Amino acid sequence: MYIDDKSIPVKRVRLDSSTGKYIDAPLTVPFLKGPIPMVWLNEAAKLPGKAINLGIAIWWLAGMAKTKTFKLTGKALDQLGVSRDAASGALKRLEARGLIRVQRSPGQRPTVEILSVASAVTKSENTG
DSSP states (O other), rough: OOOGGSSSOOOOEEEEEETTTTOOOOOOOOOOOOOHHHHHHHHHHHHSTHHHHHHHHHHHHHHHHHEEEEOOOOOOHHHOOOOOOHHHHHHHHHHHHTTTEOOOOTTSSSSSEEHHHHHHHHHHHHHH
């Protein structure tokens, strides 16, 4: 008999470091961690397609990873309504604008690095 995984009750717990015991850890609502430079978002918003959606997904992943270099996930794309094809184009646009650096490897998710605001401003001034 097949049982769908979603029908199995799951209880999230975390280790309380002070007592050494596991305690309930309720699900949290996803949020965007800042600060996010407005100049970065402004540059992404000027680009066509889903570039701003992908930009928000990128900053969301950076906040979760606590680093500015990470792998792009399907979950992040789904959260912000970005298809795989739209993500590919948006990655190229954000990279061309100097907002991100992308490392692509066949069969793997792209690794994204968020570039500094100074890089984004300089690139924008040179192309605009």
